[in-house]
Amino acid sequence: MMRRMKKEIPDDMLHDDQIGSQLNDEGNGTSACGVVLKKGPWTTAEDDILVKYVKKNGEGNWNAVQKQTGLLRCGKSCRLRWANHLRPHLKKGAFTEEEERLICELHAKMGNRWARMAVHLPGRTDNEIKNYWNTRIKRRHRAGLPLYPPGIYQATLNNQSTGGVNGRNKVHSDFLHKKSFNMHDTIFDCLKDTQGILPYSAELPDISDYGNMLNGFDSSQYCSFVPSTSSNPKRFRESPMPFLDFGCIDRNGIYPFEHVQDDAFDKLTQSFGVQSPLNPGFFSNSLSCYSHSLKNGNFSTSKPFEAVKSELPSLQYPEIDLGSWGTSPPHPLLDSIDDFIKSPTPISTLESDCSSPQNSGLLQSVLHQRKTPSSSQNQYYDRSSNSSTATPCERDDLSAWSMYEPEWEDYADPVSPFGASSILNDCPAVGANINSLDEQPPVQTDNGNMVKSENIDHVWSPDSENYITSLLNDTRPDLVLDSDWYEPCSGHDKNQSIVTDATSMFQEDQLATDYKHMTAAGTSNPSQVWEFSSFGWNNMPAVCQVSDLG
DNA sequence: AACTGTTACAACCGCAATGTA
DNA sequence: TTACATTGCGGTTGTAACAGT
Numbered sequence: 001m002m003r004r005m006k007k008e009i010p011d012d013m014l015h016d017d018q019i020g021s022q023l024n025d026e027g028n029g030t031s032a033c034g035v036v037l038k039k040g041p042w043t044t045a046e047d048d049i050l051v052k053y054v055k056k057n058g059e060g061n062w063n064a065v066q067k068q069t070g071l072l073r074c075g076k077s078c079r080l081r082w083a084n085h086l087r088p089h090l091k092k093g094a095f096t097e098e099e100e101r102l103i104c105e106l107h108a109k110m111g112n113r114w115a116r117m118a119v120h121l122p123g124r125t126d127n128e129i130k131n132y133w134n135t136r137i138k139r140r141h142r143a144g145l146p147l148y149p150p151g152i153y154q155a156t157l158n159n160q161s162t163g164g165v166n167g168r169n170k171v172h173s174d175f176l177h178k179k180s181f182n183m184h185d186t187i188f189d190c191l192k193d194t195q196g197i198l199p200y201s202a203e204l205p206d207i208s209d210y211g212n213m214l215n216g217f218d219s220s221q222y223c224s225f226v227p228s229t230s231s232n233p234k235r236f237r238e239s240p241m242p243f244l245d246f247g248c249i250d251r252n253g254i255y256p257f258e259h260v261q262d263d264a265f266d267k268l269t270q271s272f273g274v275q276s277p278l279n280p281g282f283f284s285n286s287l288s289c290y291s292h293s294l295k296n297g298n299f300s301t302s303k304p305f306e307a308v309k310s311e312l313p314s315l316q317y318p319e320i321d322l323g324s325w326g327t328s329p330p331h332p333l334l335d336s337i338d339d340f341i342k343s344p345t346p347i348s349t350l351e352s353d354c355s356s357p358q359n360s361g362l363l364q365s366v367l368h369q370r371k372t373p374s375s376s377q378n379q380y381y382d383r384s385s386n387s388s389t390a391t392p393c394e395r396d397d398l399s400a401w402s403m404y405e406p407e408w409e410d411y412a413d414p415v416s417p418f419g420a421s422s423i424l425n426d427c428p429a430v431g432a433n434i435n436s437l438d439e440q441p442p443v444q445t446d447n448g449n450m451v452k453s454e455n456i457d458h459v460w461s462p463d464s465e466n467y468i469t470s471l472l473n474d475t476r477p478d479l480v481l482d483s484d485w486y487e488p489c490s491g492h493d494k495n496q497s498i499v500t501d502a503t504s505m506f507q508e509d510q511l512a513t514d515y516k517h518m519t520a521a522g523t524s525n526p527s528q529v530w531e532f533s534s535f536g537w538n539n540m541p542a543v544c545q546v547s548d549l550g
Numbered sequence: 551a552a553c554t555g556t557t558a559c560a561a562c563c564g565c566a567a568t569g570t571a
Numbered sequence: 572t573t574a575c576a577t578t579g580c581g582g583t584t585g586t587a588a589c590a591g592t
Contacts, residue, residue: 041560041586063577079578080561094558115580130581131559138556 038072042081046071050078051086059087084125091123095132103129108148 042050049071057064059082062075071078084090095103099121106117112133114126121129140147 039562061577075577076563076579077561083579084560112581126580127560131557134582135557135559142556 035066035072037066037074037077039077042073042085046073047081047086050082053078054082054086080127084127089123090125095124095128099124100132103132104148107133 049069050065050073053065053069053071057068059079062079062082065071065075065078066073073081102120103117106120110116112130114130114133117129118124118126137147
């Protein structure tokens with residue numbers, strides 16, 4: 001990676017506008033003593049002051065720096081400067097190949113948890129890693145390459161599948177994580193106004209990622225997603241998904257979806273200025289599917305919404321940390337999905353209205369699409385027949401992961417889920433070397449400069465059926481009781497029905513397309529690019545996380 | 551040489567978590 | 572228990588340096 005050394009800025013080169021305009025921790029650009037604080041690049045003199053202070057007083061109490069030294073920097077800025085530049089044993093310079101590989105692996109596990117990643121890279125700061133990764137994202141996006149090197153994804157899956165008793169649910173959790181649910185705030189606002197209630201957030205499917213999923217299957221694009229309008233994902237985690245007023249839930253815990261108020265969707269549509277798939281018909285019909293399914297399935301004695309939640313295409317619940325399902329705020333509709341999965345209720349009775357040929361289920365639809373020779377993407381995903389025999393356990397060299405094995409559960413990331421299409425698109429090629437960074441080494445240009453290029457020839461080609469099967473086996477072995485669970489009339493009606501019911505509402509490509517348009521129209525910022533086919537490049541979720549650090 | 555686009559880096563911002571009086 | 576301060580984190584932005592045209 002090309003590195004540049006930034007010039008140190010002498011004291012007298014700072015402009016006036018770099019002084020005092022910063023909002024410090026007190027929020028007014030001044031210190032507690034009313035001193036106008038400076039912002040912008042640090043000077044060597046300031047560094048010296050800070051270093052001396054830390055040597056004398058140790059780290060911490062950063063707000064005291066200004067008070068004791070007169071340094072016109074807020075405590076936060078001092079801490080950052082020290083942590084990222086001044087503290088000893090910082091490793092400067094380009095990342096080594098080993099470090100780059102490690103970052104990829106760590107990101108696959110942790111997502112955008114830079115600070116935790118930095119722990120594994122001595123001398124490197126979270127900021128460095130973050131910058132590196134963001135640059136990598138742009139670079140690879142531009143090159144049309146998958147973000148993760150081959151082997152990362154599957155190895156991660158393998159690890160999580162064997163990484164502990166908690167792996168199952170936690171992986172599932174990541175799979176569904178809300179971070180990938182980035183819907184314009186307007187949705188929340190208008191619905192909140194209408195519904196007046198912000199129901200538990202976990203029940204609603206992530207429409208955006210159903211779109212992602214569909215498009216993800218369909219697209220060779222590696223990833224993309226709807227950008228959040230909130231700059232802080234933590235905020236988004238808290239954003240409920242108030243599509244429904246669960247105050248209407250009946251005493252059996254079943255939500256009568258017919259009660260979804262149409263005007264809520266009208267508002268929603270209006271907010272985006274387009275006719276959207278989020279129209280009343282869409283939701284009421286789709287949700288009614290669930291309702292009927294649940295009712296028909298005699299879910300009243302179980303916890304229907306958990307079932308729905310879990311059996312949606314394992315993809316999106318706005319805020320779910322399966323690792324903490326047991327500790328989530330109690331909701332009458334939420335409990336362990338396993339209760340449902342293990343329910344003695346004959347699954348045949350769960351056949352819903354959605355199980356019509358027209359609504360045969362997202363996964364089935366996707367699989368069918370994959371099987372269709374005319375699929376525009378088949379070329380891309382086709383791979384040798386022997387690849388289809390590969391199982392997660394057979395794939396890749398997992399040695400690179402061994403060092404993290406004991407820590408798997410430490411890196412469950414409720415923030416960085418499996419992305420729907422990320423999962424499906426990021427599948428490494430069979431036999432790919434996990435140690436490969438999927439990048440070409442720097443190429444020397446005519447003038448001798450080294451330019452890092454992308455290997456555009458690399459193709460990740462998951463086998464749809466085996467891949468999804470292994471995926472679900474890895475993520476929800478309790479769900480996928482057999483590898484051919486998705487096969488119609490395979491005798492595994494239960495599983496199929498579950499998935500079918502859960503995914504039927506989003507199985508139409510047009511829906512995803514419409515919603516894509518809707519979201520695009522909904523942004524107030526014309527320059528903001530809304531991508532829908534999968535995850536966004538500037539906010540790539542982890543390939544997987546297993547559990548939360550807690 | 552001028553311009554444009556990209557990269558790498560530094561720093562800021564807002565928020566949440568944690569600590570403390 | 573609560574209010575406030577501090578710390579930590581991740582996203583975003585700004586910009587210098589560089590590459591290509």
